[in-house]
Amino acid sequence: MDENRFWQIVDATLAAGANRKRQYCLLADQLRRLSPTEVAEFHWWFQRQLERSDCSNVEAAWDVIDGVGADDGYFDFRCWLVSRGRAVFESALSDPDSLADVVQREERTQFFDFDCADAVYEELTGQECPPDPVPHSWEEEDSWDAHDGEEQRRRMPRLWAMFDDDGE
Numbered sequence: 811m812d813e814n815r816f817w818q819i820v821d822a823t824l825a826a827g828a829n830r831k832r833q834y835c836l837l838a839d840q841l842r843r844l845s846p847t848e849v850a851e852f853h854w855w856f857q858r859q860l861e862r863s864d865c866s867n868v869e870a871a872w873d874v875i876d877g878v879g880a881d882d883g884y885f886d887f888r889c890w891l892v893s894r895g896r897a898v899f900e901s902a903l904s905d906p907d908s909l910a911d912v913v914q915r916e917e918r919t920q921f922f923d924f925d926c927a928d929a930v931y932e933e934l935t936g937q938e939c940p941p942d943p944v945p946h947s948w949e950e951e952d953s954w955d956a957h958d959g960e961e962q963r964r965r966m967p968r969l970w971a972m973f974d975d976d977g978e
Contacts, residue, residue: 811851817896853927854942870956871906886921893924910968
């Protein structure tokens with residue numbers, strides 16, 4: 811499975827709209843139709859996207875949207891970002907303010923772990939999904955202090971206006 815096929819599968823779940831549980835079930839159903847090798851490859855691509863999204867732009871967007879809760883909240887936010895499909899994901903990496911067109915205020919605490927591939931792999935094989943055989947590392951192009959409020963306001967004015975609870 812290549813990256814394009816990974817995103818085709820994710821994008822096909824967008825038909826579920828805002829119903830996260832339905833989207834998760836759609837993904838699991840699609841994965842059950844694949845071979846165990848393809849399910850593992852999907853899982854590896856999912857993990858790679860999580861690694862790619864562990865960057866200043868995404869961390870700052872999460873900081874503004876969620877107010878920086880627990881570490882698993884950041885993980886769930888990045889899973890949610892993958893679940894929104896390739897176009898939203900790629901846009902957010904370079905322009906986190908683009909999430910103002912996607913996220914709703916009431917969603918701020920409803921991010922979830924979208925990756926069910928490891929569970930489907932185990933369901934199909936009775937074994938844990940093997941680790942990714944190809945190590946990946948991603949170079950962040952524009953590293954900055956993701957918790958700097960002034961920089962957040964400058965880089966993400968629309969997100970800041972949507973989620974600024976202090977009325978600043």
